[in-house]
Amino acid sequence: MRWEDLGREPCSIARALSIVGDRWTLLVIRDCFSGVRRFEEFEARLGIARHVLAERLKKLTDAGVLVRVAYQERPRREEYCLTEKGRDLHPVIVMLAQWGDRYMAGEDGPPVERVHELCGKVLQMQPICSECGEPVAARDVTMRPGPGAEARALPPRNV
Amino acid sequence: MRWEDLGREPCSIARALSIVGDRWTLLVIRDCFSGVRRFEEFEARLGIARHVLAERLKKLTDAGVLVRVAYQERPRREEYCLTEKGRDLHPVIVMLAQWGDRYMAGEDGPPVERVHELCGKVLQMQPICSECGEPVAARDVTMRPGPGAEARALPPRNV
DNA sequence: AAGATGAGTTCCAAAAAAGAACCTGCCAAG
DNA sequence: CTTGGCAGGTTCTTTTTTGGAACTCATCTT
Numbered sequence: 001m002r003w004e005d006l007g008r009e010p011c012s013i014a015r016a017l018s019i020v021g022d023r024w025t026l027l028v029i030r031d032c033f034s035g036v037r038r039f040e041e042f043e044a045r046l047g048i049a050r051h052v053l054a055e056r057l058k059k060l061t062d063a064g065v066l067v068r069v070a071y072q073e074r075p076r077r078e079e080y081c082l083t084e085k086g087r088d089l090h091p092v093i094v095m096l097a098q099w100g101d102r103y104m105a106g107e108d109g110p111p112v113e114r115v116h117e118l119c120g121k122v123l124q125m126q127p128i129c130s131e132c133g134e135p136v137a138a139r140d141v142t143m144r145p146g147p148g149a150e151a152r153a154l155p156p157r158n159v
Numbered sequence: 160m161r162w163e164d165l166g167r168e169p170c171s172i173a174r175a176l177s178i179v180g181d182r183w184t185l186l187v188i189r190d191c192f193s194g195v196r197r198f199e200e201f202e203a204r205l206g207i208a209r210h211v212l213a214e215r216l217k218k219l220t221d222a223g224v225l226v227r228v229a230y231q232e233r234p235r236r237e238e239y240c241l242t243e244k245g246r247d248l249h250p251v252i253v254m255l256a257q258w259g260d261r262y263m264a265g266e267d268g269p270p271v272e273r274v275h276e277l278c279g280k281v282l283q284m285q286p287i288c289s290e291c292g293e294p295v296a297a298r299d300v301t302m303r304p305g306p307g308a309e310a311r312a313l314p315p316r317n318v
Numbered sequence: 319a320a321g322a323t324g325a326g327t328t329c330c331a332a333a334a335a336a337g338a339a340c341c342t343g344c345c346a347a348g
Numbered sequence: 349c350t351t352g353g354c355a356g357g358t359t360c361t362t363t364t365t366t367g368g369a370a371c372t373c374a375t376c377t378t
Contacts, residue, residue: 001206002336003182003364010270012259013189013252019263020255023162023181023366030172033297039325047160049367054326064262075375077324085262090297091286092258093172095250096179100171103223103244104178109306111169117299119291126289127250132278138192138249140276147268161367162333182335198356208336213357234344236355 010150019063020089024048024056026096029082029089032066037079065089094125169309178222179248183207183215185255188241188248191225196238224248253284 007018020026024046031045043053057080060066065086068078094114101110116123127136166177179185183205190204202212216239219225224245227237253273260269275282286295 015263016259100175
């Protein structure tokens with residue numbers, strides 16, 4: 001399969017990854033959540049080749065994850081800000097960070113702590129079911145065709 | 160920066176992405192959560208080139224995300240199963256799926272529904288703070304150097 | 319007039335992916 | 349004892365994508 005076809009798969013994960021699933025995009029979004037907005041700063045923090053960065057920012061802007069906002073005229077300069085669609089990736093980023101904290105940190109612990117300002121504690125984000133309020137374990141989740149399932153889509157199998 | 164250097168960055172997100180952050184890996188893991196275990200079935204469901212699949216399965220096995228488990232001797236055949244480390248990626252996958260459900264589904268709705276068997280309802284996974292029990296919004300999360308921060312690491316900035 | 323700045327483009331070499339063909343160890347049928 | 353099949357790879361060639369560096373362009377600053 002070609003990468004471009006991924007967005008047409010009958011799977012929300014594949015469709016999501018068709019936007020954020022390549023080598024650099026989630027790192028760009030991570031930096032957005034850290035307040036990075038400008039081309040040069042993305043470049044400096046990521047160490048990414050400039051034309052790859054330009055292409056990723058364009059793709060994210062076209063996808064509605066980022067918007068370009070002018071911060072000066074003459075010469076016109078624009079910065080890249082997360083939209084609501086982009087901010088909704090926050091749980092994905094934090095879950096990934098927590099996985100990295102658990103499995104990829106050195107002996108001293110994770111290099112960065114996230115603080116939940118509402119309670120002032122170090123954040124441990126927990127996935128709970130909004131219906132029953134219980135923590136969600138992988139073995140309790142099964143899948144079935146949803147309303148947008150096409151006839152040609154194979155029924156997904158469970159774990 | 161080279162991709163291989165990513166795992167040494169002082170950032171859990173970068174380190175996590177050094178394992179799962181390329182074009183195919185999260186799709187392989189998605190299929191693991193759907194019960195796929197064998198080379199040929201990954202190939203059939205993903206439409207991935209065989210040598211790319213072989214390389215990804217090896218990388219995930221080396222990283223401890225998958226284990227090879229023999230299911231027959233003579234000829235020896237092995238299948239790939241998620242370890243605990245791999246199963247702990249479940250929240251990442253589901254959060255990504257929900258984002259895709261919200262933003263990438265067609266008019267009819269998402270192609271797949273996940274059901275929480277504990278309560279029998281369609282799963283809406285919600286990220287809550289395990290300290291205070293409140294839903295976590297991006298704007299309430301700030302960052303600061305953690306115990307494993309190295310001197311050379313720049314202090315991360317907040318949103 | 320001579321830099322400096324921010325945000326890109328362009329060019330080339332090197333690395334990674336797509337697609338197809340080939341290999342291996344074993345079993346089963348003719 | 350040869351033929352075919354199967355699971356699970358590996359090899360080969362062509363196309364895409366990166367990495368890295370240099371160049372452009374419109375505007376400030378000195």
